[in-house]
Amino acid sequence: MAVIRTEKLSFVYGEGTPFRKVAVDNVDLEINEGEFIGIIGHTGSGKSTLIQHFNGLLRPTSGEVYIDGEKLWDDKKKLRDIRFKVGLVFQYPEYQLFEETCYKDIAFGPKNMGLSEDEIDKRVRETAQLVGLKPELLEKSPFELSGGQKRRVAIAGVMAMEPKVLILDEPASGLDPKGRSQILGLIREYHKEKKNTVMLVSHSMEDVAKHCSKILVMNNASIYCYDTPANVFHRSTELESMGLAVPQITRVFDRLKAMGANINDDVYTVGYGKDLLCRMLSDKGGQTPDDN
Amino acid sequence: MLKDITIGQYFPGRSPIHKMDCRVKLILTIVFIVMLFISGNMIGLYVGVVFTLVTYLISGIPFRMILKSLRPILPIVIFTSLLNIFFIRTGDILWEWKFLKITDNGVRTAIFMTIRIVCLIVGSSLLTYTTSPIDLTDGIERLLSPLKKIRVPVHELAMMMTIALRFIPTLIEETDKIMSAQKARGADLETGGPIARAKALIPILIPLFVSSFRRAEELALAMECRCYHGGEGRTRMKQLKLHLVDLIAVFYVAAFFAGVIVTNILFKAVT
Numbered sequence: 001m002a003v004i005r006t007e008k009l010s011f012v013y014g015e016g017t018p019f020r021k022v023a024v025d026n027v028d029l030e031i032n033e034g035e036f037i038g039i040i041g042h043t044g045s046g047k048s049t050l051i052q053h054f055n056g057l058l059r060p061t062s063g064e065v066y067i068d069g070e071k072l073w074d075d076k077k078k079l080r081d082i083r084f085k086v087g088l089v090f091q092y093p094e095y096q097l098f099e100e101t102c103y104k105d106i107a108f109g110p111k112n113m114g115l116s117e118d119e120i121d122k123r124v125r126e127t128a129q130l131v132g133l134k135p136e137l138l139e140k141s142p143f144e145l146s147g148g149q150k151r152r153v154a155i156a157g158v159m160a161m162e163p164k165v166l167i168l169d170e171p172a173s174g175l176d177p178k179g180r181s182q183i184l185g186l187i188r189e190y191h192k193e194k195k196n197t198v199m200l201v202s203h204s205m206e207d208v209a210k211h212c213s214k215i216l217v218m219n220n221a222s223i224y225c226y227d228t229p230a231n232v233f234h235r236s237t238e239l240e241s242m243g244l245a246v247p248q249i250t251r252v253f254d255r256l257k258a259m260g261a262n263i264n265d266d267v268y269t270v271g272y273g274k275d276l277l278c279r280m281l282s283d284k285g286g287q288t289p290d291d292n
Numbered sequence: 293m294l295k296d297i298t299i300g301q302y303f304p305g306r307s308p309i310h311k312m313d314c315r316v317k318l319i320l321t322i323v324f325i326v327m328l329f330i331s332g333n334m335i336g337l338y339v340g341v342v343f344t345l346v347t348y349l350i351s352g353i354p355f356r357m358i359l360k361s362l363r364p365i366l367p368i369v370i371f372t373s374l375l376n377i378f379f380i381r382t383g384d385i386l387w388e389w390k391f392l393k394i395t396d397n398g399v400r401t402a403i404f405m406t407i408r409i410v411c412l413i414v415g416s417s418l419l420t421y422t423t424s425p426i427d428l429t430d431g432i433e434r435l436l437s438p439l440k441k442i443r444v445p446v447h448e449l450a451m452m453m454t455i456a457l458r459f460i461p462t463l464i465e466e467t468d469k470i471m472s473a474q475k476a477r478g479a480d481l482e483t484g485g486p487i488a489r490a491k492a493l494i495p496i497l498i499p500l501f502v503s504s505f506r507r508a509e510e511l512a513l514a515m516e517c518r519c520y521h522g523g524e525g526r527t528r529m530k531q532l533k534l535h536l537v538d539l540i541a542v543f544y545v546a547a548f549f550a551g552v553i554v555t556n557i558l559f560k561a562v563t
Contacts, residue, residue: 057472080478088476096473098498108495112478143502157477 001069003165003197004031004054004086009063011049023049025221026063031199033164036191038208038229039201041218042243047201048091050218051167054199055086068164084113087163091170093154097142102133102153105142109161127160130193131186148179155183159190165197166190172207184211205247209233209268217244233268249273303421308537309351310422314431316538320545321419327549328412336555337407343548344415353421361417362410369409376402427530429453434532447523455511463504470499 011024023046031037041047052058053065056072056079065072067082087109090096099105103124110120128138131152137145142153155171168187172180188211191198202208208215208229215232217224219242225232233239236246236254246254246268253267253276263280267273304310309317328340348358362369376398383397420428433450440446474495475481481492 052472055476057475080480083476083478088473090469090473090476093473095503096470096477096495096499098495108479109477112480161477 001033002030002066003033003068005029005066005069006053007064007066009050009053009065010061011046011053011058012061013049015061022221024053024060027223029216029223029226031165031197033197034195035197036188036211036213037197037199038212038215039199039218040203040205040208040215040244041224045218046221047218048169051088051169051199051201054165054167055083055088057083057088080112084109084161085163086165086167087158087161089155089158089166089168089171091173093158093171094142094147094150097150097154097157100141101139102128102142102145103138105153106138106157106160109157113161123160123162124156127156130159130190131156132182148175148182151175151179151183152186155187162194163196165199167199167201169201170203171200172202172204180207187211205233205245206249206270209247209250210270217242229268230266234266302424303353303357304424305352305422307350307352307422308541309347309418311535311537312422312541313532313534313538314423314427315434315532316534316541317419317423318428318431318435320541321416323545323549324415325412327545327552328408328415330556331552332556333559334404335559336552337404337411339548339551339555340411340415341407343545344411344418347415347418351418351422353418357417357421358414361413361421365409365413369406372409373402373406376405425457426454429457430528430530430532447526451523459507462507463500466503467496467500470496 006027006029009024009027009029010022013019013021013023025046027050039047039051049058053060053072054067056065059073067086070078070082072079072082097105099108106124106127107120110123115123124138125135128135133149133152133156137149142150145153151171155168159166166187171187172183175183184207187198187200190196200208200212212229214226215229216226217232217239224238224242225235233246233250236250239246245251249270250266250268253263253273257263261280263276265272265276267276324340324343327343328337331337331340348355377394378392378398380398380401381393381395383395383400385393385395386399387394423431429450432453433446436444436446436450471481479492479495481489481496484492
């Protein structure tokens with residue numbers, strides 16, 4: 001069964017004012033459990049608005065959202081439970097930290113769930129380890145940490161609720177390359193370990209191509225396509241026309257194809273590209289450059 | 293959503309009143325208030341009422357805005373009228389019950405005061421309806437600039453006002469974001485008693501304070517990087533100049549003012 005399903009979901013900002021803007025337009029979507037989904041789309045395409053519907057932060061102007069088959073907004077009291085089921089990490093989540101210690105901040109979500117002290121303690125320590133925070137950091141004030149560490153604390157704060165679906169809005173933005181790959185690595189680790197659904201909003205085609213099993217492309221408030229990375233990045237010209245791009249490595253191989261190289265596969269990760277090149281070179285029967 | 297609340301009361305438009313120099317507008321508003329207070333009888337006050345209505349018509353501000361500006365002062369109006377009705381004991385008695393006494397003078401004064409207060413509020417809110425907050429601080433700065441001679445930091449005060457106004461929408465947006473983020477972690481802002489609710493604000497207020505301080509520091513740095521060093525020798529993007537419309541406005545207000553003085557001489561004052 002689909003863990004998230006939307007039916008003709010629409011959201012309009014500033015209805016009835018001169019500033020009226022349709023942010024999400026008639027979206028039908030079905031997301032299955034256990035997927036790792038990348039959401040891409042140009043700035044203002046409605047990604048952030050869409051994901052805020054999945055945990056009931058925004059109320060649709062029209063249409064319905066179902067989480068685990070349960071209709072949202074039927075019973076307002078159930079909204080809080082939905083928020084524990086669908087964890088949302090906002091952009092720059094480190095600005096939401098407020099407790100005296102990292103431990104207490106990570107425990108904020110689980111505490112709101114009404115878990116027992118033991119369970120909270122277990123979850124805080126587990127997630128801290130998962131996001132790579134040393135135990136001694138847990139007793140420090142979050143405001144003393146570096147930017148990358150703050151972000152880990154903030155992400156851990158949502159992960160500790162063990163939501164069925166974890167949604168992250170550009171979790172790696174503003175970090176250096178090392179911090180980027182570490183954050184994305186730990187999200188992937190989390191996905192592998194918990195087998196939960198993960199949705200990742202990103203502007204980096206490389207990141208999306210590398211980690212995701214499916215990609216959701218948003219364009220002008222509606223869904224352009226929802227498909228596997230191979231199928232999505234196959235449509236490079238269409239993506240470019242809507243202000244997006246394909247991963248650099250895909251462009252390199254597209255050019256190689258245009259130059260007459262005999263490549264049939266779509267390449268969208270560096271790792272696969274490397275394997276393919278090596279295979280091609282060895283297929284040429286020892287005619288590697290070294291032998292000439 | 294929080295974003296929908298309006299900042300200030302500015303109501304954009306293209307009327308002659310919108311086009312006026314806001315210094316002139318400020319001074320004429322003060323003249324208008326004086327005019328209401330020197331008018332000693334009903335007839336003089338009617339001049340003030342007519343002035344207010346005509347000026348509203350010229351400004352093109354919808355009349356429902358008048359009601360909107362009156363809502364907050366309704367308690368004051370009721371309170372003063374009650375005081376006047378029950379505590380003025382001269383004149384013919386209209387109604388009596390034990391120690392309470394209502395006289396015709398009392399009723400007349402109550403009506404008089406009510407019209408005066410209503411006119412005062414409605415007329416002066418026209419200033420904030422037709423002037424954007426930024427223009428208003430600019431105008432106040434200009435008008436107060438003689439005070440610089442006695443070392444009142446007029447420019448600095450105006451700059452602080454301007455910055456505060458500029459950052460209200462930013463802070464609202466920030467609050468919105470933090471609220472969503474904490475709600476996503478199950479923060480409960482809507483239920484519980486007053487103490488529980490106050491406690492629920494902590495996760496919102498602390499990040500908001502932290503980011504405000506950060507922002508203030510960044511803004512100060514950015515201003516210094518662009519060589520800001522206070523008001524001395526600073527020129528302006530918007531030069532305030534007097535136009536024909538300002539002159540007409542002065543004569544327009546002067547005419548009504550003269551009218552009030554004439555009525556004061558011709559008619560008897562209300563007690």
